Amino acid sequence: MLASVAATLNPGSLPATAIAHGNRTHLDHIQSIPSRGLCFPLVAPDNRTLNLATTVKCGGKVETRSVRTAVAAVDSLDLAEKEQASNKYYFVVANAKFMLDEEEHFKELMFERLRLFEERNKEQDFWLVIEPKFLDKFPNITKRLKRPAVALVSTNGPWITFMKLRLDRVLCESYEADNVEEALASNPTVINFPEPEKWTAPYKKYESGWWESFLPPKTA
CATH class of the missing domain: 3.30.70.1860 (Uncharacterised protein family Ycf54)
Structure with a gap:
């Protein structure tokens, strides 16, 4: 189920590092998912929030950011937009x-x-x-x-x-x-x-x- 969610976010880019161990699923790395498009955490069947990471290009430099970092960036952008719209x-x-x-x-x-x-x-x-x-x-x-x-x-x-x-x-x-x-x-x-x-x-x-x-x- 989790694999299908990740594939939906970026079809064809699901890496081989998504493996299942019993009832636990580890999604260690997903490539090329835009940080602004991914703004919600994924939760495992046992209610654990997965440590999902995304690799992005930023000014020619490849960086790996966690979901939390991506969400914080989106929140900061939204706050700036609200401040601009306050006029x-x-x-x-x-x-x-x-x-x-x-x-x-x-x-x-x-x-x-x-x-x-x-x-x-x-x-x-x-x-x-x-x-x-x-x-x-x-x-x-x-x-x-x-x-x-x-x-x-x-x-x-x-x-x-x-x-x-x-x-x-x-x-x-x-x-x-x-x-x-x-x-x-x-x-x-x-x-x-x-x-x-x-x-x-x-x-x-x-x-x-x-x-x-x-x-x-x-x-x-």
């Missing part, structure tokens, strides 16, 4: 009237997520930006927006996708910025919604200004 921001945007005054579920979703982050001691990664400056990069979006506009911005792409589906009447995109201050920069705008002449719902309307808890922190 990417995702957002949904709509006019302020819809986002802050008409869509009643939006406030509930925002405060529920804030509560979740506080319980788990997680750093907040989502903000509301009124009249964000980054909208200048998206003329196809701005021409469809009533102003003033409000964007929900986050570094969490899948969550923003969820919010797009949940809110429905919003536009969704992403952009990159060198730092969070640049990413959340906004144009000074006063938001004020008049009280409705007639309120028929059995519950009290949300008070104006509830969104201030989610605005980016002010910088000196």
